[in-house]
Structure formats: structure tokens, C-alpha cells
Amino acid sequence: MLVLLAFIILFHITSAALLFIATIDNAWWVGEEFFADVWRVCVNNTNCTEIGANFQDYSTMQAVQATMILSTILCCIAFLIFLLQLFRxxxxxxxxLTSIIQLMSCLCVMIAASIYTDRREDLHKNNPGWYSLTLEGSYGYSFILAWVAFAFTFISGLMYLILRKRK
Incomplete structure (x- = not known):
């Protein structure tokens, strides 16, 4: 049972780490001379533009940003609640309760990655100078990590749902 508990804790910490990396790192859409994420677009590694109110589809990017942050927070809260429930x-x-919160984290990361997948071309097409970047690039590792984090949080949420506290 101790090995199973250690595996579950390690799996949850891995899920949280994946969410942190996917949310913070600047590699959702990459090309030869640029990289972009949900926070900024950098060309030639020097000219970085923050995604702000002047961005055409700023509300869409805010939705992606908010759901990624929320998924990370919910994953951390689920871990703390798991530790409390473990002893209580x-x-x-x-x-x-841990399972519900972890599945909510899973839902949030799925929403964020889905919105970005669906609206990626429109996000850059409506902003001058960025449309050519969307044609030359591909999805980066942070975007892929977001989908992997979705799978991990989903599996983790199901593990908590079927897990019983045993000796």
C-alpha cells in the first residue's frame, strides 16, 4: 500500500509540474525565428511583444490564460486536500473531494488547450505581422505538455475516485 501511495503522490506532483511548465514556458507555437505562448510572442529571441489589450482577440487569450492558471491552482489544491484526507x-x-477538484483541473486544462487549438490561426491572423508566423510554425512542447497534463490529471482524478484508504 505504501508503494501505491508513493506512486499516486509522485503522479500528482508530476501532473502539477507539467501544468506549471505548460502555463509558464514560452513554447506553445514555435518556428525557426520565433516562439509564442499565451503570454507573449518573441521574434528572433530579442523582440518580445506582450499579449495585451492591443491584441485583437485578447479576450480569447485571457480565457486560455485564466483556465491554465485555474487548472494549476486546482491541481495544487487537490494535492493539499489529498494530504489532509489521507490523515483524516x-x-x-x-x-x-480530491477527485472532484482534480477532475475540475483536468477540465480547465482541456478547455484552455482546446480554445488555443481552435483559435490559434485567428489569434495571429487578426494581429498585423503575426499571421506569417502562424504559417511557418508548429505546436511547441508546452502545448503538447498541456495535453499530456490533461491526460495525467484525468487519470489522477480517476485514481482518487476509485482509491480507498486501506491499511
Whole structure:
């Protein structure tokens, strides 16, 4: 049982690390001379432009930013609640609250990555000078990590749902 518990804790920490990297790192859309994420676009590694109110589809990017941040926060909260429930729950009870919060984190990261996938071309097309970048690039590792984090948080949420506290 101790090995299973260590695996679950390690799996949850890995999920949180993936969410942090995907949210912070600047590699959602990359090309030869540029890279972009949900916060800024950098050309030639020197000319970085923050995505702000002057951005055409700023509300869409805000939705992606907010849901990625929310998924990271929910994942961390789920871990803290898991640790509290680990010592407070009676034997045989399930970690339902932890599972619900982790599945909400999973839903948030899925929404963020889905919005970015759907609106990526429109996000850059409506902003002068950025449309040519969208044609030359490809999805970066942070974007892929966001989808991997989705799978990890989903599996983690299901593990908590079926996990019973045993001796």
C-alpha cells in the first residue's frame, strides 16, 4: 500500500509540474525565428511583444490564460486536500473531494488547450505581422505538455475516485 501511495503522490506532483511548465514556458507555437505562448510572442529571441489589450482577440487569450492558471491552482489544491484526507478519512472511505477538484483541473486544462487549438490561426491572423508566423510554425512542447497534463490529471482524478484508504 505504501508503494501505491508513493506512486499516486509522485503522479500528482508530476501532473502539477507539467501544468506549471505548460502555463509558464514560452513554447506553445514555435518556428525557426520565433516562439509564442499565451503570454507573449518573441521574434528572433530579442523582440518580445506582450499579449495585451492591443491584441485583437485578447479576450480569447485571457480565457486560455485564466483556465491554465485555474487548472494549476486546482491541481495544487487537490494535492493539499489529498494530504489532509489521507490523515483524516476513516479506512474504507474514498477521496471523492480530491477527485472532484482534480477532475475540475483536468477540465480547465482541456478547455484552455482546446480554445488555443481552435483559435490559434485567428489569434495571429487578426494581429498585423503575426499571421506569417502562424504559417511557418508548429505546436511547441508546452502545448503538447498541456495535453499530456490533461491526460495525467484525468487519470489522477480517476485514481482518487476509485482509491480507498486501506491499511
Amino acid at each position: 478519512l476513516k479506512q474504507g472511505e474514498r477521496f471523492v
